[in-house]
Amino acid sequence: MEQRIIKYAEAIKEATKQILESDKSAFLMGLGVPQGAAGTAVGLKDLFPTQVLDTPTSEAALTGMAVGAAISGLHPMVYHERVEFSLLAGDAIFTQAAKWNYMFGGDNPVPVVLRIAVGRQWGNGPQHSQALYSLFGAVRGLKVVIPSTPHMMKGLLISAVKDKNPVVILEPRWLYQVKGHVPEEMYTEPLDKARVVKEGKDVTVVAYGDAFVDTLAALKLIPQDISVELIDLVSINPIDYQTIAKSVEKTGRLLCVDSTNSAFSIGSEIIAKVAENPVGLTQAPVSVAAPDVPVPTSPALSEFWYPTKVDIANGILKMFGKPLLDIKLPFEELHLAPTTTLE
Amino acid sequence: MLYLRVAEQELVQLYLDKKLFSMVHFYVGQEAVAVGVCDALKPEDKVMGNHRSHGHYLAKGGNFRRMVCELLGRANGLARGKGGSMHMIDKSVNFIGSTPLLGSVVPLATGVAFEQKYNKRDTITTAFFGDGASEEGVVYESYNLAALYQVPLLLIVENNLFAINSKLKDRRAPGHSLEKIVSGFGIEYRKADGNDYKDVTTKAKELADFVRREKRPAMLECITYRHMAHSTPLMDEKYREVDTLEERTKQDSIAKLKVELLAGGTKESELALMEAELKKSVLADIQFALESPFPPKEDIYTDMYAE
Ligand SMILES: Cc1ncc(C[n+]2csc(CCOP(=O)(O)OP(=O)(O)O)c2C)c(N)n1
Numbered sequence: 200m201e202q203r204i205i206k207y208a209e210a211i212k213e214a215t216k217q218i219l220e221s222d223k224s225a226f227l228m229g230l231g232v233p234q235g236a237a238g239t240a241v242g243l244k245d246l247f248p249t250q251v252l253d254t255p256t257s258e259a260a261l262t263g264m265a266v267g268a269a270i271s272g273l274h275p276m277v278y279h280e281r282v283e284f285s286l287l288a289g290d291a292i293f294t295q296a297a298k299w300n301y302m303f304g305g306d307n308p309v310p311v312v313l314r315i316a317v318g319r320q321w322g323n324g325p326q327h328s329q330a331l332y333s334l335f336g337a338v339r340g341l342k343v344v345i346p347s348t349p350h351m352m353k354g355l356l357i358s359a360v361k362d363k364n365p366v367v368i369l370e371p372r373w374l375y376q377v378k379g380h381v382p383e384e385m386y387t388e389p390l391d392k393a394r395v396v397k398e399g400k401d402v403t404v405v406a407y408g409d410a411f412v413d414t415l416a417a418l419k420l421i422p423q424d425i426s427v428e429l430i431d432l433v434s435i436n437p438i439d440y441q442t443i444a445k446s447v448e449k450t451g452r453l454l455c456v457d458s459t460n461s462a463f464s465i466g467s468e469i470i471a472k473v474a475e476n477p478v479g480l481t482q483a484p485v486s487v488a489a490p491d492v493p494v495p496t497s498p499a500l501s502e503f504w505y506p507t508k509v510d511i512a513n514g515i516l517k518m519f520g521k522p523l524l525d526i527k528l529p530f531e532e533l534h535l536a537p538t539t540t541l542e
Numbered sequence: 543m544l545y546l547r548v549a550e551q552e553l554v555q556l557y558l559d560k561k562l563f564s565m566v567h568f569y570v571g572q573e574a575v576a577v578g579v580c581d582a583l584k585p586e587d588k589v590m591g592n593h594r595s596h597g598h599y600l601a602k603g604g605n606f607r608r609m610v611c612e613l614l615g616r617a618n619g620l621a622r623g624k625g626g627s628m629h630m631i632d633k634s635v636n637f638i639g640s641t642p643l644l645g646s647v648v649p650l651a652t653g654v655a656f657e658q659k660y661n662k663r664d665t666i667t668t669a670f671f672g673d674g675a676s677e678e679g680v681v682y683e684s685y686n687l688a689a690l691y692q693v694p695l696l697l698i699v700e701n702n703l704f705a706i707n708s709k710l711k712d713r714r715a716p717g718h719s720l721e722k723i724v725s726g727f728g729i730e731y732r733k734a735d736g737n738d739y740k741d742v743t744t745k746a747k748e749l750a751d752f753v754r755r756e757k758r759p760a761m762l763e764c765i766t767y768r769h770m771a772h773s774t775p776l777m778d779e780k781y782r783e784v785d786t787l788e789e790r791t792k793q794d795s796i797a798k799l800k801v802e803l804l805a806g807g808t809k810e811s812e813l814a815l816m817e818a819e820l821k822k823s824v825l826a827d828i829q830f831a832l833e834s835p836f837p838p839k840e841d842i843y844t845d846m847y848a849e
Pocket of ligand 1: 643674702772
């Protein structure tokens with residue numbers, strides 16, 4: 200049968216539409232949502248006038264309100280166009296939603312979903328293209344996922360709405376136009392499991408979000424005789440250490456990829472945990488990540504900030520003492536969001 | 543005002559050609575606000591802005607050449623290419639910085655004004671922000687602080703009826719009154735026609751004098767029209783109800799000034815010459831920027847901490 204291919208943003212919209220249709224306690228709110236929210240909600244206001252709310256630019260209040268509505272049993276989906284804007288709602292997210300069930304001794308669910316767009320986008324620089332993954336990974340009481348493909352996006356969003364806890368979906372906006380196979384019907388994906396996307400025996404590569412897509416491309420650049428086991432991390436809160444440890448035990452090598460700063464990265468967290476109990480590890484783990492400075496705006500600088508598929512491939516090649524690649528990527532590939540179709 | 547207009551219109555092509563590789567918000571249409579307000583300030587007064595600050599910066603006496611260099615990500619830009627369009631800064635003209643996080647400028651400017659009070663200066667601070675930013679909670683906390691600490695702060699709300707494409711009426715309950723709200727905090731309030739230079743500058747002058755004399759905050763709300771789309775030069779007519787193309791053309795502050803000048807005896811040819819000269823200088827600055835070097839790769843690592 201012919202597989203249906205749609206974009207990441209369309210997968211979000213389709214999941215949202217099916218959720219709003221099937222769950223009348225679900226609603227979507229956020230600034231500019233009726234106007235489409237970067238293609239993730241186009242036309243939904245017309246279909247569900249009472250379930251889709253535009254908001255004033257009042258992140259703190261609107262997120263707190265969503266948390267309150269969730270406490271009372273509604274299923275709000277809040278959209279924040281940039282992670283920096285969600286920080287204005289830090290209290291509602293990190294201190295209220297994340298702690299509510301625990302601090303009241305259980306039986307106090309907060310079924311709120313926070314969709315937050317993160318990461319790279321040309322020309323947006325220090326205050327508009329942070330990812331801040333580790334911040335969301337660090338705060339206990341949240342479930343945090345990063346969908347790497349349109350397929351995962353749809354399944355994770357549906358799982359998130361069905362979950363009784365605050366679930367944060369960090370959406371790398373770099374992926375919005377990436378295409379892939381997505382089933383039409385509703386389905387779920389586990390919120391706390393990493394996926395072994397490709398089995399291999401020489402090295403475990405762990406990646407997530409846009410870095411996962413770059414890693415897929417990097418694998419095409421390295422010789423066939425290096426057998427890579429590729430893991431899509433999916434969840435950063437909690438992190439599925441079991442799947443990673445099992446893989447590392449088999450391959451003996453570990454490389455982690457982050458498309459954001461190296462310091463306090465998800466990759467360094469994984470490497471630290473693996474080092475605590477390095478069963479089977481034969482070589483020092485490697486981290487491929489961005490430099491430990493803010494993202495600059497000038498393309499002449501941001502070009503060198505994000506790790507590319509070539510950097511990832513070279514990270515792997517180096518582990519095996521192979522000659523490194525010297526490939527200069529074209530401007531479009533370095534700076535414009537990809538529109539590739541994933542296999 | 544014409545300078546701001548001509549300058550930004552020339553930037554449009556750079557943006558479309560992807561040479562201006564920075565998220566940009568054009569100020570076209572709102573020029574009477576920035577120029578009217580900054581004309582009412584002293585050079586020593588400080589100004590801070592938001593994501594749409596090309597106009598604020600130029601009106602404060604900014605250097606277009608260095609601004610374009612920044613927009614094009616060049617090493618000699620205002621922020622050495624690190625910031626881009628949303629991050630204007632030039633302390634030589636007391637433009638203290640602009641930041642695109644909505645509302646954030648209000649507490650920051652309160653602090654800048656606090657320093658002026660603390661050190662008993664005779665200067666004031668002006669913050670430009672929009673009707674959208676006015677919905678952030680921190681803005682109201684800052685009103686209270688500014689009034690409580692009696693700091694010399696002039697708040698300029700540029701109400702262009704939109705936050706991106708969300709209309710005012712979808713974001714506020716009927717009967718919402720900014721005047722009542724800020725008056726309740728003890729902030730002096732006036733409203734101006736932001737499409738009219740004279741109205742803005744007269745009221746801005748009154749309030750700037752008031753803030754300087756009384757050492758307490760005041761607000762000027764300017765109702766104005768944004769001519770271009772939120773963050774691109776493209777048009778977005780389908781969202782507009784009040785500020786239609788016809789209405790914008792009719793209310794355009796620059797067109798109105800032109801009519802007045804002509805009526806006052808200025809010749810059409812003199813105006814045309816003036817516009818041509820402005821355009822020439824703008825194009826020369828753009829050419830300079832296009833020929834300026836990009837920052838070297840190593841610059842990624844500079845500037846994180848002050849030396
Ligand atoms: C805290 C925060 N939330 C959301 C945004 C996204 N955003 C950028 S500009 C804008 C509209 C701002 O409207 P207004 O303050 O009236 O200024 P205008 O763009 O109309 O000049 C929005 C919502 C932001 N920059 N910061």
